[in-house]
Structure formats: C-alpha cells, structure tokens
Amino acid sequence: xxxxxxxxxxxxxxxxxxxxxxxxxxxxxxxxxxxxxxxxxxxxxxxxxxxxxxxxxxxxxxxxxxxxxxxxxxxxxxxxxxxxxxxxxxxxxxxxxxxxxxxxxxxxxxxxxxxxxxxxxxxxxxxxxxxx
Numbered sequence: 657x658x659x660x661x662x663x664x665x666x667x668x669x670x671x672x673x674x675x676x677x678x679x680x681x682x683x684x685x686x687x688x689x690x691x692x693x694x695x696x697x698x699x700x701x702x703x704x705x706x707x708x709x710x711x712x713x714x715x716x717x718x719x720x721x722x723x724x725x726x727x728x729x730x731x732x733x734x735x736x737x738x739x740x741x742x743x744x745x746x747x748x749x750x751x752x753x754x755x756x757x758x759x760x761x762x763x764x765x766x767x768x769x770x771x772x773x774x775x776x777x778x779x780x781x782x783x784x785x786x787x788x
Contacts, residue, residue, distance in 0.1 A: 685765070690716075690772050690784035695758055697781065702751035706759075706772075706784060718755050719748035734765040734774055758782055 685708045692704040702719035708727070709715055714736060715724040721744050726737035739756055746752075762774035762782060770786040 685767055685772060688770075688786040690786055692755065692782060693785050694781075694783045695754060700751070700755070702748040702755070704751075704755045719752040720744050720746035721752065723756065732764055732766060734762050736760055736762075 688707070690706040692700045692706070694700055704716065704718050706714060706716040712726055712728045713724065714727045715722070717723075718741065721742040723739050723741035725739040727734065728737075729735040736759060739760065741756070758780060759774070759782070761776055761778070761780055763776045764774070766773045766775075770788070772784040772786070774782040774784070
C-alpha cells in the first residue's frame with residue numbers, strides 16, 4: 657500500500673513539473689515577430705516573418721503571402737504541419753518558395769535572446785532576429 661501511494665505521489669510530482677506547452681512558444685519564441693536574416697548562410701534578400709501566436713501554431717508573412725501552420729513538436733524539435741497560405745503572385749515568388757520549403761524542412765529550433773535558429777540534420781539553417 658505504501659509503495660502504491662509513493663508511486664502515485666511521484667507521478668503527480670513529475671507531472672506538476674511539466675509545462676503545459678513544451679513547444680518553442682514556451683521557450684522564448686512567443687510574443688515576438690521573427691524576421692528571417694539568412695537562409696543556409698546567405699543573406700535573405702526578401703522580407704519574411706515568423707510568429708508563434710499561440711501554442712501549437714505558427715504564422716507569418718512570406719515574401720508574397722501570409723501563411724499559417726501547426727507546430728507541435730516539443731522544444732528543441734521543430735516540425736510543422738501542412739502550410740496554408742494566400743495565393744498572391746509577386747516578383748519575390750522564388751524567394752517565397754525557398755522560404756516555405758526551408759521552413760517545412762526544419763527539425764530543430766534554438767532561441768538565444770533575440771536570435772532564433774531553425775536547422776536540420778542535412779545542414780540547412782534559417783537565422784531569424786526578433787523585431788525590436
């Protein structure tokens with residue numbers, strides 16, 4: 657009986673230490689507008705942003721269109737669901753395709769103050785800076 661009570665107590669204490677939101681939102685990503693600075697080491701010439709409006713959700717402005725997707729992997733992992741976006745054409749459509757393709761391929765996230773780095777095992781990397 658004492659072992660059962662101890663097991664229940666340890667389980668409750670372990671669960672109490674868990675965050676309700678284990679995504680990047682809880683680790684410094686929320687309440688900021690992240691501007692893409694570089695993609696795979698090259699300066700990103702167009703404008704693209706990424707936000708975390710609520711746990712499990714990303715949204716932003718690609719070079720031509722706004723977008724939204726789910727993001728539910730626990731920090732430091734980063735996985736997006738299918739991206740939904742508007743469908744306007746613009747001169748920066750090639751940059752938009754590069755941005756959205758790279759975003760869907762990212763698997764890790766690291767937030768260091770006003771810098772956020774998305775990366776994957778293939779060596780791809782997206783560096784964002786928070787708007788000041």
